Amino acid sequence: MEGSLYMVRFLLGLTLLSLVSCSEQAQKQSTTFFGGEIVNPTSDYVVLYHNDLYVDSVKLDANNRFAFNLDKIEQGLYHFDHTPELQYVYLEEGDSLLARLNTMEFDESLVFSGKGSEINNLLIELFLAHEEEEPLVEDYYSMNPDEFSEKIDSLHEEKSNLLKDFALDNELSERSMAMAEATIDYNAYITKEKYPFYHKRKTGEVTFHNLPDTFYDYRKNIDLGNADFTYLKPYFDFMKWHFGNMAYMTCLEDCATEDQPISDRLHFNKHKLALVDSLVQQTDLRDILFRNIAIDYLLKEHNPSKESQLFIDKFRSLSSNEDHKAEIDLLYKSIQNLQPNTTLPNIALKDSDGNEVTIKDVADSKKNTVFYFWTAAQKKHFRNVNKHITELEEKYPHYNFVGINLRTSYPQWKSLVEEYQLDKGKQFYGENFKEIQMAMIIDGLNKCVIAKDTVIVDGFADLYKSL
């Protein structure tokens, strides 16, 4: 881990030299500058958001560089979106920050330089360290609770010490320091929220392992009110696990019969809504948790029902975010539109000659068509799915398999179709990921939609299970 930290610092020096002229120019007109270079760009634009609010978008220049000149910005967590990738960046007024990243190896290649870079490189460093220790932690789950806690606490301490050392050498503002601390803390806390469930699964124990009174002691330190953290991934991921765990245990205690929890998903998700409602006051955190619970519930609830409608009504009464309400309504409408015997939704696609077609145009009028999805970003999945489709085509010649590509640039998609010699008559490019994801409810890599002519047979099929 130390080695890679040095590597980051070394690279910093290099990128700072090559890009320094463009940041000097920018500083003359604006108080805050954020710019950089994207190697192997996958789209023409970079879009900047603060929390989930749009801030600005800029086009890449001929050298694949971008520049945001910002005035009077709110300090905090931003993210920039270079479709299909998304990356977080912490900005403070007066920063002059440069990013360099290579889309072929996104997280690993991202390096910041300039004023404000310390915290951003540190957050990446912490993210990579966390990824590195994940297989280790996976093994710890089978240990007994005390041993497990000890291991997790020592990993936590290692990183806290790293942060302390880092703070000695670098100037970090109080708020950015808090951000780094939260990243370390909540990543550790998540593992403890997962522990009872993972331990039970790993060991095959019939009931949940008894936990010592001190096991959840860290819960006293949880900060439910710091708006700076709301969109910090480890913090939000922790909240999802925390409320999931609490809902499960509450239900087990209050509603279970013969130690069997109520398996009804509506019931369980109502517990979650109620817990968030009673414990979280900070509006943004409340609303994104409500949204998350609603999406989670609806995505697994494939049939429109009275229960689903009741759940949505409950969600609407709790959420104060109109965009979230509209999003959930749209999601539910899409689920209704994917029911058997409904016509395929209107989705615009492009073929490899650049012609606009619709999903209805490419459905086979005589055979059943299976629509599946892939993206260039997930290479392993792409190769697996290719192999699997070839097998399915041999096994089920009376089916027609159509691949829809998402989250890739059009030229990149075309070159992959060439490289892997895919059938151009059966491969199409989807430009609007969000729209297609929502209309076809793409909630997993193996999701597929089966249609007969242009009428849906199974809107929630699985490439590995449904045929």
Ligand SMILES: [Zn+2]
């Ligand atoms: Zn219950």
